[in-house]
Amino acid sequence: MHCIRLFTSHLLKTHTKIVPLQNVIKYNTNLKLNQYRSYVSQQEDEMENMIDSLCKGDEELEKKLRILMLEVEVMRQDGRCAPNSMNIRHWQHLLDLTSRHQRSKYLTYLFKTEKSKENEKAKKEARRKEMESSKPVINKDFPDDLSYGLTHQSLFVRIRDQSINNFDNYRALQAMMYGQSIIIDCSYEEHMVWRETINAAKQMTLVFGDNRMHKDPFNIHMCNVNLDGQFMEQLIRNIPSIDEPWFPMNIHTKSYLDVFPKDKLVYLTPHCRQELTKFDHDAVYIIGCMVDKVNNEPLSLAKAKKDGIKMAKLPLDRYLEWAPGSKKNLNINHMVPILLDLKLTGDWEYSLRHIPRRKLMETKILAMQNKIKKNPLLKQTIMKQFKSLSLKEKKINSRRSLYDDSDSI
């Protein structure tokens, strides 16, 4: 248990620690681009350099880029949200966006990240100054963590992050030999917008971490992977060692139909009507790797229909009271832990604890009660409004308030 806890706190650190040589070189080239990131506005000649390397002599593109640069400068000067400095990747993405609304949203996003970085830096600086004046404190994540070092005595050999990492990878490798297979279908990149792709890559990163930490991990196969796509680019940024030969995950550019026998496959999709009642230890479950915030067509249902494979959905309504307005589609980093626990215990109640609580009715009701309890004025106004309404309007209103609150937690 201790190892796992320690691992969670060091998950991100471990990823950056195993950097193979070729990636170091990649990083260096990145560094060159990042040197534009200063907190004063970029210099003219740097801008010219960037225009050259982005457009490569294409006049149309250069004209557009210059207009966009002017647009950003105007935004900075009349008080709208735009970052003070942008690197070449940001400009490239800005060029790809089609409408001004999209651009302004993206710039606001960049502006906010820049500000939060600035604030973080300032806070760090303040903390450092405080640390200098006060006595060093031993940093413990949990009270029963052991402290290692010269002044601390301990009976046990220190377990380093690297060893934990190796241990987890060992378990994942073991699963690759003997474990049950599970498929993450990565063929939906064309249906996602850029932000969703980035989110999907993040979820995939978490899936890998959650899976190898589990007692009895799955043998994960990523299928239909587009190696040149944005998804893979981001995933490599998240897990730099993913293309190493020893890395404990299978990445196929082929379809799952070419890897597994068709009759074993079961596509898990929230859009079908067949419920999964019992976990089948022989089946190979497929999870679609997509974030469908913008496009909510039943893509995975269509895919399963087209390929002619079995489908199933989780029996969510059988075990949980779902809040109105919450969607029944789950992140892949919720799906995989649910299946992991289900495989081990066969207990639906226990496995479904991974579902975010905000999607459930109980949370919604509690949140509303709490809100009213904390603010008596709110209660009065609500009651006043409620009394003046007819019964029908009351019904409509109370329903609507439930819908309005969805996903705002």
Add this chain to the structure above:
Amino acid sequence: MIPVNLYLRPSLRLIKQVSLATASRNALDQVSYIKSVIGKNEYNWLNIKNNVLSMQGTINEKNFEGVLLRIITSSKKFDVGLAFASHLLNSNEELSLGSINGLLGLYYSFGKETKLKEEEKKFILDSYEKLYDKYKSLDFSTCEKLLHALCVINEWEKALKVLDDILLSSEPTHSAYNILIATIFNNNKKDKALQLIQRCISNKRSLRFEAYEAWISYILRNYKNRKVIIKHLNEICLIISSNCFVIDLNTAIKFKDVYTTLGWNANLTRIKKHDGQCMSCKNTLDLLSLSKDEFNSLKEVIQDKLIVGSDLFLKTSPTELRTFLKFIEHNAPFDVVLDGLNIAYAANNVPGIEKVTVLNNVVDYFRSRNKKVLLLSRKHMRQWRGKGIEKLLHNTCNFFTDNVSQDDPYFITAAIMSGSHTDIVSKDLLRGHTFLLKNEKLSRIFRRWQWQHQWMIYFKKRSGLIIQPPLTFTPCAQNKGDMWHLPYETDEEQTPSQINDGIPDLSNWLCIQPKLIDVDLFKEYK
């Protein structure tokens, strides 16, 4: 773990809200300070700048001038603005983009109310030259500001050039189009204005008060004969009706005043829903049924757009589509197509009523009027218990889609493929399907088809089954001889408890018609 989580999350949200409130309070400090300062009469601009910059917030060295000018303009303190403008212009420093934009915005709002002085006009023209000299092509927000300012000093030719520049990086706003159209009308260039109106409409921007007003005053300025004026005003109404525009309240009042001074009857009124009678003139609106071409254009694309879409498997499967087409071929035409599940669930929250009973009642209603009925639904309906289902299947033609397929596209397609006389029965507003047509003209045709052919079923505890027939008129701007009926919209919200049945608001219409004597003349003429 779970119960703690349960309590934590909502409280976390509250904490977030509280911290948000404090954050926004700080952020507004600078703005409220500026607002308090510009109410006074003495200005030490350097002092104000230093004070603002010393506070926390988003205003910084770079955007101070731009933001200050924007706040001044939006609070309409033009004397303060002009004072700051002269301070900026006399400061011998090169103006930043932000201040140029701010000044242009200021001069535009100021120029709308009073005539600009020569030096201010010169500044607008100078910045037009300078900006183009320096940057060759401009971004959209500078363009918009420049266009508005140029329109205020009647430089419409330059403004047209700027409009083209906006298109390089985005779409012009409603306001840009309308102010430019108005300026061109003010300069008596009707042909140019009409061209621009066409561009504006094809860019999915509707006309607004400014444009209508300028057009009307152009007509009144140039023609004195009553009949000629009416003829030209008719042109405006034609544009409104051919694009199904809904005008705003100000425009409606303007129209009313103009027509009243011309000696016509013009009234703000409402239309009766059940027969389309105007409450003012007692005439009824026409049913603009689809022409053959219009219907055929709909028929050609409907299967492709609604059922097939980007991927046939999303909504159905190839075999199912094939069976469906064969079924239609053998059994068409129908008189009525029922959206089975939609009707069955109309009585969903009325206890004691079986779903099948509702359906059977609806089917009986149409059969007693000698209509051939097609029932479209999903396969699981056949497994419903009770005797009713057998009767239902016996009394109707029926087609059932797979449980994982969508039945809505099928029932719409079946109705349209069966012929132009076929009606549909469903409470669904079909807005998603209208959107899928992805073509302004087609969706307008589809909506008209829907008004003409859609029956709706309601079930209420007291009154029982209500079968609402389709509209007998088309709720769009239309004329009958010289008479016009135009819909307009007010800012008032509709009451939320009203059931939205897809029919536009019928309580705000403008009725224009010649005085009675003229009506008699019109009858003779007829």
